[in-house]
Amino acid sequence: MNKHILVIPGDGIGPEVTQWGKAALEHIATTYNHNFTFDEALMGHAAIEATGNPLPDETLEKAKKSDAILFGAVGHAKYDNDPSLKVRPEQGLLKIRKELGLYANLRPILLFDELLHASSIKPTILKGTDILFFRELTGDVYFGEKTRSEDRATASDLMIYHKYEVERIAHKAYAAARQRSGKLCSVDKANVLESSRLWRETVQEISKQYPDVETTHMFIDNAAMQLIKDPKQFDVVLTANLFGDILTDEASQIAGSMGMLASASIGDGTGFFEPIHGSAHDITGKDLANPLASILSAALMLEISFGLKEEAKTLVNAVDKVLKEGFRTNDIADSTTNRYKVLGTKEMGKLVLK
Amino acid sequence: MNKHILVIPGDGIGPEVTQWGKAALEHIATTYNHNFTFDEALMGHAAIEATGNPLPDETLEKAKKSDAILFGAVGHAKYDNDPSLKVRPEQGLLKIRKELGLYANLRPILLFDELLHASSIKPTILKGTDILFFRELTGDVYFGEKTRSEDRATASDLMIYHKYEVERIAHKAYAAARQRSGKLCSVDKANVLESSRLWRETVQEISKQYPDVETTHMFIDNAAMQLIKDPKQFDVVLTANLFGDILTDEASQIAGSMGMLASASIGDGTGFFEPIHGSAHDITGKDLANPLASILSAALMLEISFGLKEEAKTLVNAVDKVLKEGFRTNDIADSTTNRYKVLGTKEMGKLVLK
Ligand SMILES: CC(C)[C@H](C(=O)O)[C@@H](O)C(=O)O
Ligand SMILES: CC(C)[C@H](C(=O)O)[C@@H](O)C(=O)O
Numbered sequence: 218m219n220k221h222i223l224v225i226p227g228d229g230i231g232p233e234v235t236q237w238g239k240a241a242l243e244h245i246a247t248t249y250n251h252n253f254t255f256d257e258a259l260m261g262h263a264a265i266e267a268t269g270n271p272l273p274d275e276t277l278e279k280a281k282k283s284d285a286i287l288f289g290a291v292g293h294a295k296y297d298n299d300p301s302l303k304v305r306p307e308q309g310l311l312k313i314r315k316e317l318g319l320y321a322n323l324r325p326i327l328l329f330d331e332l333l334h335a336s337s338i339k340p341t342i343l344k345g346t347d348i349l350f351f352r353e354l355t356g357d358v359y360f361g362e363k364t365r366s367e368d369r370a371t372a373s374d375l376m377i378y379h380k381y382e383v384e385r386i387a388h389k390a391y392a393a394a395r396q397r398s399g400k401l402c403s404v405d406k407a408n409v410l411e412s413s414r415l416w417r418e419t420v421q422e423i424s425k426q427y428p429d430v431e432t433t434h435m436f437i438d439n440a441a442m443q444l445i446k447d448p449k450q451f452d453v454v455l456t457a458n459l460f461g462d463i464l465t466d467e468a469s470q471i472a473g474s475m476g477m478l479a480s481a482s483i484g485d486g487t488g489f490f491e492p493i494h495g496s497a498h499d500i501t502g503k504d505l506a507n508p509l510a511s512i513l514s515a516a517l518m519l520e521i522s523f524g525l526k527e528e529a530k531t532l533v534n535a536v537d538k539v540l541k542e543g544f545r546t547n548d549i550a551d552s553t554t555n556r557y558k559v560l561g562t563k564e565m566g567k568l569v570l571k
Numbered sequence: 572m573n574k575h576i577l578v579i580p581g582d583g584i585g586p587e588v589t590q591w592g593k594a595a596l597e598h599i600a601t602t603y604n605h606n607f608t609f610d611e612a613l614m615g616h617a618a619i620e621a622t623g624n625p626l627p628d629e630t631l632e633k634a635k636k637s638d639a640i641l642f643g644a645v646g647h648a649k650y651d652n653d654p655s656l657k658v659r660p661e662q663g664l665l666k667i668r669k670e671l672g673l674y675a676n677l678r679p680i681l682l683f684d685e686l687l688h689a690s691s692i693k694p695t696i697l698k699g700t701d702i703l704f705f706r707e708l709t710g711d712v713y714f715g716e717k718t719r720s721e722d723r724a725t726a727s728d729l730m731i732y733h734k735y736e737v738e739r740i741a742h743k744a745y746a747a748a749r750q751r752s753g754k755l756c757s758v759d760k761a762n763v764l765e766s767s768r769l770w771r772e773t774v775q776e777i778s779k780q781y782p783d784v785e786t787t788h789m790f791i792d793n794a795a796m797q798l799i800k801d802p803k804q805f806d807v808v809l810t811a812n813l814f815g816d817i818l819t820d821e822a823s824q825i826a827g828s829m830g831m832l833a834s835a836s837i838g839d840g841t842g843f844f845e846p847i848h849g850s851a852h853d854i855t856g857k858d859l860a861n862p863l864a865s866i867l868s869a870a871l872m873l874e875i876s877f878g879l880k881e882e883a884k885t886l887v888n889a890v891d892k893v894l895k896e897g898f899r900t901n902d903i904a905d906s907t908t909n910r911y912k913v914l915g916t917k918e919m920g921k922l923v924l925k
Contacts, residue, residue, distance in 0.1 A: 292762065297788070300761045300768035300775075307762045337800050342691040358712070358730055363765040372769035373731035376712055380724040406813075407654045408646065408661045411717040414654035415726035421654075434651070438820035439849075445799055445824045446691050459760075463817060466792035470799045495793075 223283035228262040229496025230506035231289025237566035238511030261291030261306035271309030285522040292496035319482035324350040331540040335473030346448040351390035352461025383419040390455040400452035476507025479514035488522040490514040504561035507546040577637035583850025584860035585643025591920035592865030615645030615660035625663030639876040646850035673836035678704040685894035689827030705744040706815025737773040744809040754806040830861030833868035842876040844868040858915035861900040
């Protein structure tokens with residue numbers, strides 16, 4: 218198989234971890250006789266420094282021409298501390314989502330048995346959890362109009378949804394629910410928000426086309442609670458951009474650490490694959506970051522964009538094996554025991570590839 | 572002390588639990604020789620059924636004339652299933668918050684040692700947690716303009732903040748932080764939202780007036796994760812209306828159950844006290860609801876609105892004692908052991924008052 222892959226390392230720990238996702242793809246290419254070619258491009262703070270633009274045209278061009286994108290993270294403490302800065306790293310990520318039409322963000326909460334004890338949640342509560350989030354990614358308060366009054370004392374963001382935006386991601390989520398246990402929970406705040414009422418009505422309508430899937434609706438506040446109280450009750454969770462941002466980060470605790478979770482953003486064109494952890498300025502350059510989410514992002518790319526199930530499985534199994542052998546990065550090591558061998562980013566990356 | 576208290580039982584389990592909060596106040600009045608008079612009023616679905624209006628003028632009149640309000644819950648499955656209904660129970664609650672200027676919602680995450688094991692989170696992670704949430708309550712996407720296009724295919728809610736709204740609650744939160752461990756964490760989404768950037772700038776400004784308080788800022792997605800990963804890192808948490816709604820429900824798992832948590836809504840006038848659990852249609856009328864949050868809401872009223880610290884402590888101690896003796900309602904009973912004596916709402920209420 219011939220595929221052209223764009224790598225966007227981004228900021229913070231992005232470059233450190235993405236090199237291992239890329240190495241995993243190279244390894245798969247060699248082992249399975251595929252021809253993967255790679256290019257690299259800038260985004261986020263790195264791109265602002267080099268070009269003044271968080272998403273340079275060149276990056277967008279390359280992105281559109283590639284078969285899939287492997288991304289790291291964007292963000293920098295400088296902007297977080299100064300909310301008045303106009304040009305911001307995150308704009309690059311938001312713009313590429315919009316430009317490539319990446320309206321569905323899939324976040325599987327994959328639970329490695331070995332990490333059952335790494336979570337702050339009780340193993341008995343977690344065991345058997347298998348959730349697939351569908352987070353809408355190109356609408357909501359993320360992309361609605363923003364205003365700031367002239368005296369700077371009033372600021373607003375428009376939370377807005379169009380029916381077709383809800384429909385297209387709902388169809389994707391229902392299709393996935395059919396392949397899984399046949400349960401879908403849609404999360405909104407329809408008791409307060411008009412955009413959520415549109416969301417709920419639309420999901421109710423679409424649900425009629427999938428009578429074999431059991432649909433439930435839950436308010437976001439309750440969902441944030443139920444997710445820790447009893448995660449096993451969920452299978453496919455469908456939700457809007459902002460609620461999905463919050464719920465999936467929260468759900469990362471179920472998998473033991475954010476450092477373990479990969480995500481796929483898909484739509485009508487090129488797919489985009491990234492760890493769900495952010496740029497993590499505090500551990501950047503210290504060889505402490507967990508490369509497993511980037512490797513698992515590569516696995517998602519193989520499966521979803523290229524349909525290479527076996528190759529994807531090979532990567533997931535390699536991660537599983539390394540965990541079984543007792544190797545851990547700092548974030549998933551259990552500090553109360555010394556049963557584990559704690560490795561840096563590089564050693565962990567190398568080990569998985571072996 | 573002479574005080575006039577308005578009781579608004581509301582919908583679902585509201586009436587069942589609120590009668591015990593009221594009984595607790597009566598008990599305190601007798602024991603400590605106070606003169607508490609009571610009135611009752613309708614809100615939510617109950618009020619819609621009786622008058623067509625989720626917040627009848629009469630209720631608002633009575634509310635304004637009272638010294639404090641004890642509230643139950645609003646909501647009904649009928650409206651949740653039909654997002655197109657125009658008149659909705661929650662409008663009553665939102666309107667009374669706005670009309671009484673209840674801009675600060677205080678939610679203490681009070682951890683009873685006895686319930687350390689009732690949570691889905693590991694006791695080692697929880698032990699020592701003591702968080703006080705300040706949730707803004709009269710702004711944000713809750714009260715911004717709502718629109719629905721004529722073809723009904725587009726819907727929006729305006730997420731909006733004015734600087735003075737952030738300032739007044741920030742001052743209240745900082746004052747509390749001073750009395751506590753001197754740490755305040757402000758939660759926003761300033762990397763994406765303009766309203767959050769105003770929020771962050773304003774908190775940064777106000778923080779200069781409280782140099783003795785250590786201020787941190789966290790993004791909501793990260794906060795939702797950190798709250799379960801390591802709740803002990805938080806002391807006072809200050810956040811906007813929507814984010815606060817989500818975070819405080821999530822945090823209720825820390826206390827073992829929503830059924831244990833009380834909240835106080837304060838502002839310029841009459842204080843408003845309520846359990847944070849909702850109307851819980853599924854267990855309504857079954858004598859299964861936990862009356863402790865209503866009793867603890869009464870305790871908050873005594874402390875915050877009336878300055879009756881000792882009386883408040885008496886109620887908290889009574890709850891603690893009953894838990895120590897092994898009594899539980901269904902929601903906080905640990906089904907894996909039969910060490911506990913599981914009681915219904917009424918028995919539990921009576922026991923605490925004894
Ligand atoms: C970096 C930020 C803009 C982004 C988001 O909020 O979508 C991130 O948190 C994510 O979840 O991908
Ligand atoms: C009932 C609902 C409108 C309300 C809210 O979202 O504020 C509730 O969830 C709460 O937290 O008090």
